[in-house]
Amino acid sequence: MSELEPASSRVLSREEFPQLFEALGESGYEIVGPTVRDGAIVYDRLRSVDDLPIGWTDRQEAGRYRLEPRGDRALFGYNVGPFTWKKFLFPARERLWTATRDGVSFRVEPEPTEGPRLALLGMRACELAGLAVTDKVFTGGPVSDPGYRARRARILRIAVQCGQAGGTCFCVSMGTGPAVRGGADLVLTELLAPGPHRFLLQASTEAGADVLRCLRGAGRAPSPDDLGQAEATVARAAGSMHRSLDPGGVPELLRETLEHPRWEIVAARCLSCTNCTMVCPTCFCSTHEEVPDLEGTKVERWRRWDSCFNLGFTELHGAPVRKSGLSRYRQWLTHKLGTWHDQFGMSGCIGCGRCITWCPVGIDLTEEIAVLRTPAPPAGKEGKP
Ligand code: SF4
Ligand code: SF4
Incomplete structure (x- = not known):
């Protein structure tokens, strides 16, 4: 400056x-x-x-x-x-x-x-x-x-x-x-x-x-x-910063590791509590609801924050598209660090660390990307929960 x-x-x-x-x-x-x-x-x-x-x-x-x-x-x-x-x-x-x-x-x-x-x-x-x-x-x-x-x-x-x-x-x-x-x-x-x-x-x-x-x-x-x-x-x-995430090649990495066994391990820990999305400065998912008055003369349309970790968030024709915790966590991370680039030409993550701090089970996206960068072990060798 x-x-x-x-x-x-x-x-x-x-x-x-x-x-x-x-x-x-x-x-x-x-x-x-x-x-x-x-x-x-x-x-x-x-x-x-x-x-x-x-x-x-x-x-x-x-x-x-x-x-x-x-x-x-x-x-x-x-x-x-x-x-x-x-x-x-x-x-x-x-x-x-x-x-x-x-x-x-x-x-x-x-x-x-x-x-x-x-x-x-x-x-x-x-x-x-x-x-x-x-x-x-x-x-x-x-x-x-x-x-x-x-x-x-x-x-x-x-x-x-x-x-x-x-x-x-x-x-x-x-x-x-x-x-x-x-x-x-x-x-x-x-x-x-x-x-x-x-x-x-x-x-x-x-x-x-x-x-x-x-x-x-x-x-x-x-x-x-x-x-x-x-x-x-x-x-x-x-x-003094001791955490890092090299963003280079992450969108490609995520595209190529959709079946990596690590998703199952992290999904077994994830509580789908939505904390990571609620504290994130860039998450913008919302839902809408109509609130009518009792006389039927007036109705209000409200928007409120929602989360891709909520089961009902992808509900279509009465059933959610992403039924498992695995698919919801994977959706969040691949959007945040991967397809956000396709959608907006930039990363959806700015490195604030809130989702790491406020995750009750301490899931850390920098650690998850580091693991996804290591080649997946042969079938049967990964310690599944
Ligand atoms: S570290 Fe990235 S994904 Fe996590 S809360 Fe901050 S901006 Fe969101
Ligand atoms: S804060 Fe942690 S446990 Fe909660 S939904 Fe996010 S990743 Fe899952």
């Missing part, structure tokens, strides 16, 4: 940081960001800096997530939690339209798409990549989703570069992080040491620069030391 104009960058001290909240408020944004709730860091409305997860970090491994005190007062010293920004653009449950009886006919009114302008504070590099994926899904085709499109136009993306790698992250190998390379309006890097606790803010768009202007000279221009420390912070995060 060091190529940015000095006027579009500021360094705020910890004491000055609340002024960013004031500048966002003055610019007409409600702030959504990380906060501690129910033992996890989730994304919700923030009233002040005090709502941030001050001094907390998340320890993650396959099937495990715990918050721990960091031993300092970092505001963004964690990685990613069970929530994604997706829910602010593609809500988990949303009314699409209402039809009202009008004599012998009926009138259909689409759901209004107005809403608040949201500043999404704390978007990680991988999450910006996830936003690019959902943009493609909801607005990249000949028909775009009106609700998503309207909400997307109202957000300000404030990225936070990671200062550490999460236990299940693999963004480096996917080319999606931890450095923010684009897709944000403002990029924030928290600088903890050496030197005083401070924040480097770099605007990448006019909307981001407008917010910096609202700071009215608070803070100072960044020094070469600030910029160097920011780069070192992100490099440290990249260097």
Whole structure:
């Protein structure tokens, strides 16, 4: 980010940081960001800096997530939690339209798409990549989703570069992080040491620069030391990442291994709980339901998140197409990492690691791809469950 104009960058001290909240408020944004709730860091409305997860970090491994005190007062010293920004653009449950009886006919009114302008504070590099994926899904085709499109136009993306790698992250190998390379309006890097606790803010768009202007000279221009420390912070995060998934050749690999015995082994562990799809920033499966009133004068059409792990998701003519857990898990992985490329020209995975952390039995897609890359053993040699 060091190529940015000095006027579009500021360094705020910890004491000055609340002024960013004031500048966002003055610019007409409600702030959504990380906060501690129910033992996890989730994304919700923030009233002040005090709502941030001050001094907390998340320890993650396959099937495990715990918050721990960091031993300092970092505001963004964690990685990613069970929530994604997706829910602010593609809500988990949303009314699409209402039809009202009008004599012998009926009138259909689409759901209004107005809403608040949201500043999404704390978007990680991988999450910006996830936003690019959902943009493609909801607005990249000949028909775009009106609700998503309207909400997307109202957000300000404030990225936070990671200062550490999460236990299940693999963004480096996917080319999606931890450095923010684009897709944000403002990029924030928290600088903890050496030197005083401070924040480097770099605007990448006019909307981001407008917010910096609202700071009215608070803070100072960044020094070469600030910029160097920011780069070192992100490099440290990249260097500490111990999971990887080489995406090269994965679509072909998945096409060629549909009968690999590993699918049966992983399917025997999979509970079809849907957690992996619910926490994924790019999964977009949904279902629709009609909700009539008791008098028969009005009916509402609602959309809610669904999952390809649900038995009823592929129900056709009264029976599901993918009856076994094996076929559902294989469908999820081959879509996410393989046929997504055919459909959208990109991977459906951005390497955030959420599906690994929140899988109750610790199924890890990086491990599954590594096993599929090894030749299948001759029949009868594989340890089937
Ligand atoms: S598949 Fe898993 S690692 Fe990839 S984007 Fe979804 S939750 Fe993150
Ligand atoms: S989270 Fe794990 S157990 Fe649950 S559906 Fe996904 S892979 Fe299966």
